[in-house]
Amino acid sequence: MTDLRLNSNDEQPSSRLADLLAALRTQLPENRIRTGNDIPPRHHSDWNRADPQCPAALLQPRNTDEVSLMMRLCHAHGQSVVPQGGLTGLVSGAEPRRQDIALSLEHLNSIEGIDGAGYMTVQSGVTLEAAQNAAEQEGYLFALDIGARGSCTIGGNIATNAGGNRVVRYGMARQLVIGLEVVLADGTVLNMLDKVVKNNTGYDLKQMFIGSEGTLGIITRAVLKLHPQPRSYQCALLGLPGTRNAIETLKLAHAALGGTLSAYEVMFPDFYDYIPGIANLRQPLAPEHAIYVLLDAQGSDAGLDARRFQSFLEELFEQGLIADAAVASSMQDAQAFWALRDAVSELPLHIPKRSTFDVSFPLDVMEAAVQEIREQVNQRWPDALMLCFGHLGDNNLHIVVDVPGTQGRHAEDIESIVYGSVGRHNGAISAEHGLGSKKRQHIGVTRSAAEIATMHTLKQALDPQGILNPGKVL
DSSP states (O other): OOOGGGGOOSSHHHHHHHHHHHHHHHHSOGGGEEOGGGSOGGGGOOTTOSSOOOOSEEEOOSSHHHHHHHHHHHHHTTOOEEEESSOOOSSSTTOOOTTSEEEEOTTOOOEEEEOTTSEEEEETTSBHHHHHHHHHHTTEEOOOBOTTTTTOBHHHHHHTTOOBTTHHHHOOGGGGEEEEEEEOTTSOEEEEOOOOSOOOSSOOTHHHHTTSTTSSOEEEEEEEEOEEOOSEEEEEEEEESOHHHHHHHHHHHHHHTTTOEEEEEEEOHHHHHHHHHHHTOOOSSOSOOSEEEEEEEEESOHHHHHHHHHHHHHHHHHTTOOSEEEEOSSHHHHHHHHHHHHGGGGHHHHOTTOEEEEEEOOHHHHHHHHHHHHHHHHHHOTTOEEEEEEEGGGTEEEEEEEOTTSTTTTHHHHHHHHHHHHHHTTOBSBSSSOOTTTTGGGHHHHSOHHHHHHHHHHHHHHOTTOOBSTTSOO
């Protein structure tokens, strides 16, 4: 939902922007406002870099009161605002247009405290890695973990309901949020920072903002749920005869590992064979299996957990579910295993015009869906590269398709193939990356007309002018 006034070609928007900037400068320190060449290029786009554009201005608040003031003035002037966190998104969710103001939360980066109940209060610009390290220093684990941990921010993680490597045990970002502070489009501050798990006092408003991608409000602070720091760690890379074996192994892992299963990643042969060549990595298992699984188990009793993990692997061999296994005997081994999975960051350097997908399928149709997509891609483009990997433990697959020499010209046709399969198999077009502007036109593949209409109703109620992150999600 957009405000058509923001897209007008007359002189009124420029005049309104000048008035707004003048009002901001009278009420804020000068270093909170940047324009023109003073805006760093990194704020022109997110990591996707689909269409970098310099915004009309960049606002850099230091606290919630300043965010509230900025939004109140932007609301009064009908000015569109694009919230920005670590800018590590993949769907152009934080990418501004020239007429937008970008509002960066990067300076709201204080960790306010960790209490004895295992709750951590942070500002939204704190990086995920900083939150993880602070929790570890106090003997806790902040369980959310994704590859961009060093630069992504807590606010962005919550705004996109980030997933990552440990969802199979700890859930998505939503499950790790106890409280939120949010600034609405008109500058109203919602303080929902209570630290109680049980609170059925009316609507749980914070849930609306988790996963809303900055279109309903701007997250400024959060109370996060921590877990005890694990005392044991096991890691193994498995070679399996097929996808069904991987699914059966997942079921057995849940049953046999006593709740310690913490990651369950899958790599198809195309990915396992391709990645070592571009990242200069060693393959721990011979490249002769139909599918590969990387799993972690984290527990509280080193001796018991090690014996249980060994028994679990033996049972897998006895049942014929796996053909080979490499077991980490040190943290260095485990890091080498994970380097294969994390090397996806190398892909943009080698196939910059690739088509990438973050989708979900029900486990019982995942094998058929991947086969269907692969057959259609190969039939249309016999020389196409297709890589599959992801978080099998929570239904999430990442698919990369590149047709050599075409510079991405077939992106729409590839999307039709992948999203067509997602629709037929009752999956989701976005598992953990969000919709942004890149995927919003496909929302109807996963959501019904009634669901989409209800989303518009929420947007209209909270942001009737449509100034918050226009052109994203809806």
